[in-house]
Every structure is written in structure tokens, then in C-alpha cells.
Amino acid sequence: MKLYNTMTRRKEEFVPLVPGEVKMYSCGPTVYNYFHIGNARPFIIFDILRNYLEYKGYKVTFVQNFTDVDDKIIKRAKEEGITEKEVADKYIEEYFKDAEGLGIRRADYHPRVTELISDIINVVKKIQDNGFAYEVDGDVYFDTTKYREYGKLSKQNLEELEAGARVEVGEHKKHPMDFALWKKQKPGEPAWESPWGMGRPGWHIECSAMSMKYLGETIDIHSGGQDLIFPHHENEIAQSEAATGKPFARYWMHNGFININNEKMSKSLGNFFTVRDISKMYDLEVVRLFMISSHYRSPINFSKDLLDSTKNSLERLYIAKNNLLHLLENAKDRDETEEEKALREKLMTHKDKFIEAMDDDLNTADAVSAIFDLVRDINSNINENSPKTLIQFAYDLYMELAGVLRIVTKKEESLDDEIEKLIEERQKARKEKNWALADKIRDDLKSRGIILEDTPQGVKWRRA
Numbered sequence: 001m002k003l004y005n006t007m008t009r010r011k012e013e014f015v016p017l018v019p020g021e022v023k024m025y026s027c028g029p030t031v032y033n034y035f036h037i038g039n040a041r042p043f044i045i046f047d048i049l050r051n052y053l054e055y056k057g058y059k060v061t062f063v064q065n066f067t068d069v070d071d072k073i074i075k076r077a078k079e080e081g082i083t084e085k086e087v088a089d090k091y092i093e094e095y096f097k098d099a100e101g102l103g104i105r106r107a108d109y110h111p112r113v114t115e116l117i118s119d120i121i122n123v124v125k126k127i128q129d130n131g132f133a134y135e136v137d138g139d140v141y142f143d144t145t146k147y148r149e150y151g152k153l154s155k156q157n158l159e160e161l162e163a164g165a166r167v168e169v170g171e172h173k174k175h176p177m178d179f180a181l182w183k184k185q186k187p188g189e190p191a192w193e194s195p196w197g198m199g200r201p202g203w204h205i206e207c208s209a210m211s212m213k214y215l216g217e218t219i220d221i222h223s224g225g226q227d228l229i230f231p232h233h234e235n236e237i238a239q240s241e242a243a244t245g246k247p248f249a250r251y252w253m254h255n256g257f258i259n260i261n262n263e264k265m266s267k268s269l270g271n272f273f274t275v276r277d278i279s280k281m282y283d284l285e286v287v288r289l290f291m292i293s294s295h296y297r298s299p300i301n302f303s304k305d306l307l308d309s310t311k312n313s314l315e316r317l318y319i320a321k322n323n324l325l326h327l328l329e330n331a332k333d334r335d336e337t338e339e340e341k342a343l344r345e346k347l348m349t350h351k352d353k354f355i356e357a358m359d360d361d362l363n364t365a366d367a368v369s370a371i372f373d374l375v376r377d378i379n380s381n382i383n384e385n386s387p388k389t390l391i392q393f394a395y396d397l398y399m400e401l402a403g404v405l406r407i408v409t410k411k412e413e414s415l416d417d418e419i420e421k422l423i424e425e426r427q428k429a430r431k432e433k434n435w436a437l438a439d440k441i442r443d444d445l446k447s448r449g450i451i452l453e454d455t456p457q458g459v460k461w462r463r464a
């Protein structure tokens with residue numbers, strides 16, 4: 001498999017450090033809000049990378065952190081009159097709800113900064129002992145001038161960076177690009193004891209410490225959004241390599257942005273849709289399919305129109321799945337003809353295409369196309385006259401590929417049951433002359449592509 005490595009700026013053959021095992025770390029959310037569609041992109045993409053590596057037979061250990069102490073969380077807690085822990089607990093719980101809706105599995109470890117303070121302090125001490133950090137009145141800074149390779153990920157050199165840098169008032173660092181490993185407590189802020197007095201970790205150090213704790217000093221893949229290349233990942237590399245003297249991560253992967261009107265979707269610009277808001281209008285599986293229909297490094301311009309067309313595409317995938325299930329129920333047991341055997345071969349070519357695409361730097365866009373091509377061939381070649389073995393083969397192949405991307409995962413029964421239940425509710429509302437509720441249920445179903453028809457035999461439904 002080839003992966004694009006930001007460190008070398010080219011696609012490289014992926015070779016894990018230990019054969020058969022992959023250790024990967026992805027920078028997780030700062031938990032002071034619901035996460036938005038832009039944030040969802042790395043969560044979905046790197047979860048798919050993990051699935052795919054497992055599909056290929058690797059044993060994967062995956063870590064994604066929660067930043068649960070930082071300026072934004074402290075601000076949020078003050079605004080709401082609650083503790084930082086309460087803010088973080090709430091949004092971690094909400095993260096898991098939305099992530100589940102998006103089909104994202106839990107990582108093997110989801111460490112939180114506040115639970116690893118002593119590990120973080122130990123890494124800061126190591127960096128200081130190795131001569132790469134200095135203390136000024138309770139703050140500890142990383143000395144960028146001591147780390148010769150500073151800038152190697154973002155391809156910038158220290159002199160140029162220093163020329164453009166600004167030192168904020170109140171900072172006591174020796175060089176403009178030095179950054180905080182440990183921050184002295186300010187009044188009213190959460191703080192922990194340390195060799196440098198009461199304080200809290202800087203942002204970058206948490207990922208170095210967590211990655212080392214759960215995955216070891218050198219890991220295979222480190223990932224996040226493109227905005228993290230500098231300074232976050234550059235600083236993670238400097239800290240980690242200063243602490244251990246070993247390479248920190250072998251492959252650096254970065255996803256492109258979700259934009260709105262060609263501008264990055266971000267909390268600070270206010271141009272974002274939270275996953276939670278979108279979940280009120282769309283099944284989140286639509287968002288997942290939308291996200292993986294582009295290559296992860298390409299920018300995506302987000303629009304509701306795109307979501308609508310993705311919704312229709314997903315519906316087509318479900319119809320094909322349900323057709324196969326219905327065909328299976330009544331299928332004949334008979335031997336396959338030569339032509340039917342040849343069809344198997346033809347269907348398998350789509351699997352080859354799928355794998356070729358995924359092996360080429362996780363090209364989910366082409367992988368999704370391969371699934372649609374497969375579905376097209378299934379629809380036009382498999383019918384009620386097909387033998388059971390062939391229908392089962394087509395169904396298994398389809399579900400195998402969809403399963404790697406974790407799409408088309410819902411069972412038909414559960415969908416049908418839910419619709420029947422809503423129809424009953426609507427009948428009850430009509431009996432009670434609650435026309436508003438009855439209309440609302442009909443319209444909600446319509447927006448999901450389910451059309452109700454009142455017939456003399458009762459209410460019937462069909463897919464639009």
C-alpha cells in the first residue's frame with residue numbers, strides 16, 4: 001500500500017516498523033463544543049485507514065486524544081459557570097454520540113490530558129535534562145535553536161520563521177519560535193503540581209506524551225488536518241525527538257479542508273455546521289458517504305446540495321442491498337451456468353479496482369466508484385431467476401467492500417420496522433384529529449424518501 005507522507009512530500013510504500021503491526025495516532029478534538037463537519041473529516045478518514053489496514057490483516061493499535069484543558073475550555077467553563085471538567089465531560093460524551101452516528105469506531109485508547117499529567121511532566125523533564133528546554137519563572141519553553149531539524153515537516157527554516165514571528169507581551173522566551181511545554185498557573189486557572197511549580201501542560205506536549213505512552217517512542221502513522229502541520233506537528237516532532245533521540249513518526253498524513261465558499265470551515269470564523277445540527281436533517285451515514293466520496297487530501301466545498309445528492313446515492317445503495325436480500329429469500333437452488341460463473345469473475349474485477357484504489361494513498365473516492373460499478377453490474381445481471389449461490393456471492397462481495405468503508409450498514413428490517421411504527425403513530429394522530437402531527441410524520445418520511453399512499457386497503461408505503 002502506498003501512503004502520501006507529508007514529511008517527504010511523496011507517496012511511499014507503507015512498511016510498518018514491526019511486520020504485521022501498525023501503531024497510529026491521530027490528533028483528537030478540543031472538547032468545548034460539538035464538533036463540526038470539518039473536524040469530522042479526519043475522524044472519519046483515519047478511522048477508515050484503520051479499518052482498511054485491519055482488512056489487510058494488520059493488527060492496528062489506534063490512539064486519539066481528547067484535549068480537555070486549554071484556553072477555550074477554560075473560557076467556556078467561565079461563561080457557563082461550571083468547571084472545566086464538566087465542560088470536557090459533556091462534550092466528550094457528545095463526541096461519542098456523533099462519532100457513533102458517523103460510523104466511527106472507538107479508538108483503542110482515548111487519553112485525556114488531565115489523566116496523564118504525570119506522564120507529560122516526565123517528558124518535559126526529559127527534554128529539559130537533554131538540554132532542549134529552559135525554565136523562566138514557572139514557565140518551561142522548548143528551545144527551538146537547540147533542535148537542528150526544526151521545520152523539517154513544514155519545510156521552513158528557523159531563521160525565516162524567526163524573522164516573521166511575534167513575541168506576545170508577558171512571554172519570557174529566549175527566541176521567537178520557542179514554545180511552551182509547561183505554563184505557569186494564572187489566577188483562576190486549573191493547575192497541577194510540577195517541578196516548576198503549579199501549572200498546566202502546553203498544547204503540543206500532550207500528543208508527544210500520549211503517543212509515547214500508548215504506542216512507544218517511534219510510531220508508524222501520525223495524522224490530523226492540514227492545519228496541524230505547523231506549528232502543532234512540527235512541535236510534536238521537536239519535543240519527542242529531543243526527549244528520546246529517536247524518530248517520532250514514520251508517516252505523516254494530513255487531510256485537506258472542508259470549506260464553505262472556499263474558506264476553511266472553522267469555529268473561529270463561525271462558518272460551520274455541527275454534526276449534531278446536520279443529524280437533525282440527514283442520516284449521518286449520508287455525511288460519511290459524502291466525506292469519503294472525495295480523496296482525503298483534496299479540499300471539499302461543503303453544500304447542502306451535495307449532501308442531497310449523496311443522500312440519493314446512498315438510497316440507491318440500500319435499494320440494491322434490499323433487492324439482494326429479497327431475492328435471496330426466494331432464490332432457487334441450482335447449479336450455476338457457465339455464463340453465471342463468468343459473472344462472478346466480472347464482479348470480482350470491482351473488488352480488484354476497490355483494492356487498487358485503497359492501496360493508492362487511500363483513494364476512497366475511486367473505491368466508492370468501484371462499489372457503485374459493482375452495484376450497477378449486480379442490478380443488471382442478477383434477478384429472480386439467478387441461483388441462490390450466485391446471489392449470495394454478490395451480496396457477500398458487496399457487503400465486504402461496503403463493510404471496509406462502513407457504509408450501507410443498516411439492516412433492512414430495522415428500517416422497515418421504524419417506518420411501520422411511524423405510520424402507526426400517524427394513524428393514531430389522525431384518529432385523534434391531530435392533523436399537524438400526522439402531516440409532520442408524513443413530511444418527515446417524505447424527506448427520507450418514503451412516500452405514503454392512503455389506499456382503500458389502508459396506508460401503503462414505497463421508496464421515492
Ligand SMILES: Nc1ncnc2c1ncn2[C@@H]1O[C@H](COP(=O)(O)OP(=O)(O)OP(=O)(O)O)[C@@H](O)[C@H]1O
Binds near residue numbers: 037
Ligand atoms: N475545515 C476543516 N476541514 C478539515 N479538517 C479540519 C477542519 N477544521 C479542523 N479540522 C481538523 O479537525 C481536527 C480537530 O481539531 P480541533 O478540535 O482542534 O478543531 P479546531 O482546529 O479547533 O477547529 P477550528 O479550526 O474550527 O477552530 C484536527 O485534526 C483539525 O485539523
Ligand SMILES: [Zn+2]
Binds near residue numbers: 027207232236
Ligand atoms: Zn496532536
